[in-house]
Amino acid sequence: MKMSNENLLKDHLIFDAHCDTANALLDRSFDFIKGKQVHVDRDKIRKGGLNAQIFALYVNPAYGPYRSIKKALLLYHAMENKVFFPGYGLKVTSSIEMDSALRKDRLACWLSLEGGHIIENSIEILEFFYSLGIRCMTLTHMKNTDWADSSGDSPRWDGLNALGKKIVTRMEEIHMVIDVSHASDKTVEDVLEVTSAPLMASHSNARALCDIPRNLPDDFIQEIAKRNGYIGVNFFPVFLKKSIFDQVYKNVEKYEPEHQQILQGKEDSPDFVNKAESKLFQKYVKGSDSVDINAVIDHIVHIAEVGGIDCVGLGSDFDGMSSTPTDLTDVSCYPVLIEGLSVRGFKTKEIRKIMGLNLYQFLKQFDH
């Protein structure tokens, strides 16, 4: 018997570890009430039953030193102005605050930094962002920082350099979640060596199913799971299936000269680079194959098999990906995912863990 969406949702805490909606609010001047071209807005959240979300403040590495902090603060301001102030969601910084938001039937909004370059090589700035209520940080985005190598770049430091090790150690001390999505393998190895903190890969998939550096090999999945960590499965088709990654990569190469031409001489205009790059990403995915929800579930199944059912959950990347699975097009589609997991043989208790409880339990470890 098919359950109605309301019945499906009643039972589930739906909590996702990564979206780029703050950037849609700021860069695309979207107002959060109803956005045609966005994945996360008030109406879609209601329909999909989303209860809690980690909102990333993503700063394009083009902002580099001396401009990244301003961009991150503008993203923070967009969240304040367009989500918290009008009352569409409550900013939360602990599981206790999240419980209270949920009791009031409000969207619980956590904040994270996407890209270690945002702290501009300063431990004090890291601490300042923590004091603003930001609770997670990815060490890199697609480019190396001055202290950590990215999976999207050629090695510069062979993982973390001395400053990187200091920053990661300080993150552990202040209870800032260390997010290894986007980091290079060697960076992850170094993180595992210098800390014993539970780690998060907020939006990463399994390399065994899609063999690209951006995804996690099985030994990292096991190691993250062993430390009570969390892995959020990313819905971007390019990270789900290698054949799609290859198609898109071909386009990246094809458009490279055009890309260079557009960006030439614009090193001093990060706003321009940021906008141009998001347009180019739309072009790269054009004409590539699509997948359905089963490709997402395949990664969930694999990570649960390798790391156990307690380490896996959602890391959608909504509003940060230039294409989506055909039946998981925005946040309103979560009931389809719940059904899909049940069809694939997950028990209700397991589905509840995947849809949100695992992420909740993970973050609870950082309360203090």
Ligand SMILES: [Zn+2]
């Ligand atoms: Zn990302």
